[in-house]
Amino acid sequence: MSTASSATARSRGDVAVLVSGGLDSAILVAELLRQGHRVHPIYVRFDLAWEPVEEAHLRLFLNTLESPAPEPLTVLHAPITSVYGSHWSVSGDAVPDDQSEDDAVYLPGRNLLLLAQPSVWCALRGVPTIALGTLKGNPFPDSSRRFFDDFAALVKEGLGHALDVLAPFAGLTKADVLELGRGLALQHTFSCIDPQQGRHCGRCNKCAERRLAFTELKIDDVTEYAPR
Numbered sequence: 001m002s003t004a005s006s007a008t009a010r011s012r013g014d015v016a017v018l019v020s021g022g023l024d025s026a027i028l029v030a031e032l033l034r035q036g037h038r039v040h041p042i043y044v045r046f047d048l049a050w051e052p053v054e055e056a057h058l059r060l061f062l063n064t065l066e067s068p069a070p071e072p073l074t075v076l077h078a079p080i081t082s083v084y085g086s087h088w089s090v091s092g093d094a095v096p097d098d099q100s101e102d103d104a105v106y107l108p109g110r111n112l113l114l115l116a117q118p119s120v121w122c123a124l125r126g127v128p129t130i131a132l133g134t135l136k137g138n139p140f141p142d143s144s145r146r147f148f149d150d151f152a153a154l155v156k157e158g159l160g161h162a163l164d165v166l167a168p169f170a171g172l173t174k175a176d177v178l179e180l181g182r183g184l185a186l187q188h189t190f191s192c193i194d195p196q197q198g199r200h201c202g203r204c205n206k207c208a209e210r211r212l213a214f215t216e217l218k219i220d221d222v223t224e225y226a227p228r
Contacts, residue, residue, distance in 0.1 A: 015166075016040045016122050016130045018114050019073075021058030021190040023210065024133030024169060027181035029062070029070055031168070032131065039070040040127060042118045046080040049092035050195050057190035064185040076117045084108075095194040098208035103139065105193065105205050111142035115151055115165065123161035134167040135174055145170070174213040187222040196226035203228070 015032055019025040019041045032039050043058060045051055055075070062073055084090045089107055096104035111132065122130055134143045141147065148165040155163045169177050178186075191210040192200040200207050202225035214221040 014038045014040060014127045014129065016042050016118055016127050017070075018118060018130065018132050019043055019058060019062075020133075021054040021061065022133070022206075023174065023181065023186065023189050023191060023213070024135060024177050026058070026061050026186075026189045027177050027184065028131060028133045028169060030065055030184055031180055033065060033068050033070060040074065041070050042074045042076060042121065044076045044078055044114055044117060046078055046113065048080070048089045049095075050190075050193050053192075053195040053198050054190045056198075057188050061185060061188035064188060074121065076121065078113060078117055080113065089193070092194065096205040097203055098205060100205050102205065102209075106140055109142065110140070111147070112151075119151070119155045119161075119163055120159065122163055123155065123159040128162060129164045129166060131166040131168055133177075134170050135177065136169075136171055137173070138170075143167070174209065175216040178213045178217055178219065182219070187224070199224050199226045201226050 015037045017025065017029050017032060017039055019029060020043070029039055029041055041058075041062060043055060045055065059073060062070060081090050086093075088094050088096070111134075114132070115130065118130055122128070132148075145167070148167060152163050152165045155161055172180075190200070191206045192204055193206050194201040194204045200210070200223050202211075207225070210223065211221060214223075
């Protein structure tokens with residue numbers, strides 16, 4: 001299932017949502033709540049350079065969702081620094097800027113790492129579904145429908161737990177998702193990979209992607225960017 005209607009085709013039960021604080025996953029939480037699901041937001045902390053600012057924004061955003069509200073945020077810790085070494089996502093050096101190609105921001109094994117601990121969390125609590133904010137055209141190998149299905153099969157084999165791994169926005173662009181988020185407190189979402197004094201830097205690849213989405217929909221960009 002690859003569109004926003006995927007989740008509605010299932011019973012409106014418990015869904016764990018992997019949230020980063022960015023537009024896509026934050027809006028996914030709100031959308032699933034709107035559809036009547038009991039939503040368990042999960043943030044996986046890898047000790048990447050931008051995460052303290054990102055997590056703070058995420059908590060502010062989740063606090064704006066009141067009727068209905070999600071379950072309390074679960075934070076899982078999976079340090080990656082010993083694996084990534086001096087990678088830019090850890091060091092904060094040579095962060096891909098707004099002139100870089102999208103593949104420059106690829107984090108090796110990102111979705112594999114994101115799903116690992118949360119899948120065990122779901123199995124232990126009987127949560128049948130986990131959702132990610134993957135968008136249309138995502139070129140990375142761990143964002144394909146085949147990868148998600150294979151991962152679900154692995155969880156079934158290893159944990160004896162039937163887990164659906166959904167990407168409800170996989171048929172949508174960022175502008176499409178932003179349209180779904182009209183009226184939400186998007187100023188509390190965070191997309192930057194090089195934050196400056198707690199704000200979006202306005203110069204990195206992710207900030208450029210964010211600006212473009214607001215521009216395409218002619219929505220006022222309420223993001224607070226650091227001065228150039």
